[in-house]
Ligand code: SF4
């Protein structure tokens with residue numbers, strides 16, 4: 133199929149979208165425009181921001197890092213930009229993506245900090261998970277997610293970041309929305325949306341998601357066409373999680389009923405003001421400070437410290 | 448026709464006998480959801496309506512990066 137925008141010189145398309153097929157250069161332009169529009173519409177980036185990109189080296193984080201930088205340059209916005217990566221300690225997986233990330237940051241001239249579970253919490257995920265699991269039946273992604281979020285928040289604040297930029301794409305958000313509904317985790321709705329976290333509370337760094345409206349397939353295509361260096365890798369635990377099943381389900385639905393993922397996001401965005409209002413009311417009563425580490429917590433002790441406590445007891 | 452299919456996610460290179468003509472039919476035969484792959488031939492990304500020819504090598508890049 134040819135690009136529907138290149139009418140004078142028929143050009144082969146690289147993707148067929150609902151509104152027509154696009155060639156490489158029209159797709160790249162379309163993708164970037166959508167990211168920039170998202171940033172503008174939701175004010176994800178403002179003058180004098182200190183941006184900290186949560187990066188892993190995969191396609192999403194390379195794309196968001198590259199486009200955040202391009203946005204600042206195109207619109208001549210005075211803001212600082214750096215990258216922060218968490219090394220969970222997953223053998224045979226994370227070290228590969230971190231190699232790609234180091235190279236990418238060097239090329240873009242963006243400073244990079246890497247914080248590891250090992251040095252910050254005492255053990256790599258590979259060792260911590262089996263011990264924690266024995267007592268709590270927690271899945272690896274559970275432990276990984278809690279600790280990663282904790283460290284990102286802590287180190288971004290330490291760096292004085294005004295915002296944490298993440299590479300979450302449309303698929304990630306649609307999955308998280310459905311996961312929360314299936315598990316009745318309605319309070320976690322505060323983590324969703326193009327902007328998440330509460331501004332007024334300095335205990336949580338605000339998170340912004342420029343790729344919010346970009347389907348995962350388009351992000352992969354963009355990274356491929358831009359020739360970003362990405363080796364394929366899959367976390368050995370990825371297929372164990374609840375998310376993996378939701379992901380397969382949504383892809384099956386999307387194939388059969390195109391527009392499903394976007395529909396989930398649109399429903400969420402329509403409900404978001406209500407959910408957030410509700411969440412903020414609760415937050416004002418509930419947010420406390422962890423009495424072990426001083427970071428934000430919903431209980432006396434934060435989730436990261438709770439896991440660490442289980443781990444220390446298991447030694 | 449015969450095709451060589453390189454699958455990034457499975458890290459495999461297989462020779463297969465393909466009964467159809469288009470990329471779409473190939474994915475169907477392999478039971479792969481088009482949402483999860485990008486199809487490449489001779490270093491060029493091709494769309495699902497593209498016709499395949501005997502002895503071609505097709506590469507399936509994984510959209511999903513687990514982690
Ligand atoms: S798949 Fe699970 S364990 Fe692996 S990096 Fe992602 S959250 Fe962590």
Ligand SMILES: [Zn+2]
Nearest residue numbers: 135138155158
């Ligand atoms: Zn075109």
Ligand SMILES: [Zn+2]
Nearest residue numbers: 422425434437
């Ligand atoms: Zn704590």
